[in-house]
Amino acid sequence: MANETRNPESIPVTNDARAVRDLPVLPVRDTVLFPHAVLPLTVGRESSVQLINSLGEDKTIVVIAQREARIDAPQPVDLYPIGTLATVHKVVKMPNQSLFVFAEGLERVNVVEYTQLAPYMKATVATVAEILPDINSEVEALQRNILNLFQQIVAGSPTLSDELSTVAMNIEEPGRLVDFVASSLPSLSTRDKQDVLETYDVRTRLDKINQHRAKEL
Numbered sequence: 001m002a003n004e005t006r007n008p009e010s011i012p013v014t015n016d017a018r019a020v021r022d023l024p025v026l027p028v029r030d031t032v033l034f035p036h037a038v039l040p041l042t043v044g045r046e047s048s049v050q051l052i053n054s055l056g057e058d059k060t061i062v063v064i065a066q067r068e069a070r071i072d073a074p075q076p077v078d079l080y081p082i083g084t085l086a087t088v089h090k091v092v093k094m095p096n097q098s099l100f101v102f103a104e105g106l107e108r109v110n111v112v113e114y115t116q117l118a119p120y121m122k123a124t125v126a127t128v129a130e131i132l133p134d135i136n137s138e139v140e141a142l143q144r145n146i147l148n149l150f151q152q153i154v155a156g157s158p159t160l161s162d163e164l165s166t167v168a169m170n171i172e173e174p175g176r177l178v179d180f181v182a183s184s185l186p187s188l189s190t191r192d193k194q195d196v197l198e199t200y201d202v203r204t205r206l207d208k209i210n211q212h213r214a215k216e217l
Contacts, residue, residue, distance in 0.1 A: 022122060023061060023125060024055075024122050025051075025062045025121040025122060026043070026052075026086075027048070027121070028063055030069045032065050032182075033083075034183040034193075034197060035107050035179055038105075039102070042098060043100075047073075049097070051120035052091055054120070060106075061088060064083030076114045083125070084106070084109065085105070087103065088102070130175055133202050139203065142174075146177065146213060150181050167180065182196045192212065196209060
């Protein structure tokens with residue numbers, strides 16, 4: 001089935017055959033789910049409600065952001081090619097028939113091919129391998145700078161919980177820290193968050209989020 005994806009050569013997909021799976025796809029508006037993050041998602045579209053209600057014991061889905069939030073019935077071309085493998089932990093039914101879904105991001109995935117469009121979308125996805133940096137003084141300094149800037153932003157913001165600083169202080173992996181910072185700040189646009197999600201080289205991701213945080217501060 002036709003589908004807009006990136007050049008496979010530009011994506012460091014893992015060679016582990018177990019990392020290629022066919023899964024239901026949940027399109028979301030104005031939201032980017034990062035690995036290790038837990039987000040409440042409001043599910044109201046009929047196709048998305050059917051997707052959630054169809055889940056059995058395996059609660060694994062792929063969460064992918066829409067390119068344009070205004071599109072009510074997104075097709076593959078309307079979605080970004082990179083999303084996040086996620087586990088649905090809790091589903092709450094709302095009075096208006098929509099669902100409140102708590103999803104935990106697991107890892108980045110690349111859409112290889114859409115295999116189903118109705119009643120909801122499914123796709124074959126492959127796990128994206130991160131490019132990890134050599135941990136040296138320069139990387140450690142960059143990581144500390146991001147943490148310090150983030151703590152200053154949290155301290156000066158009336159909408160961000162002080163607990164976010166404590167959580168960030170306990171994250172040792174640089175890639176995971178960047179993802180946490182990117183997912184925690186509502187001022188970062190969906191496009192910018194998607195750009196961070198699609199940056200597989202952790203060192204480059206550190207540079208990008210450092211620039212964003214410096215501007216925000």
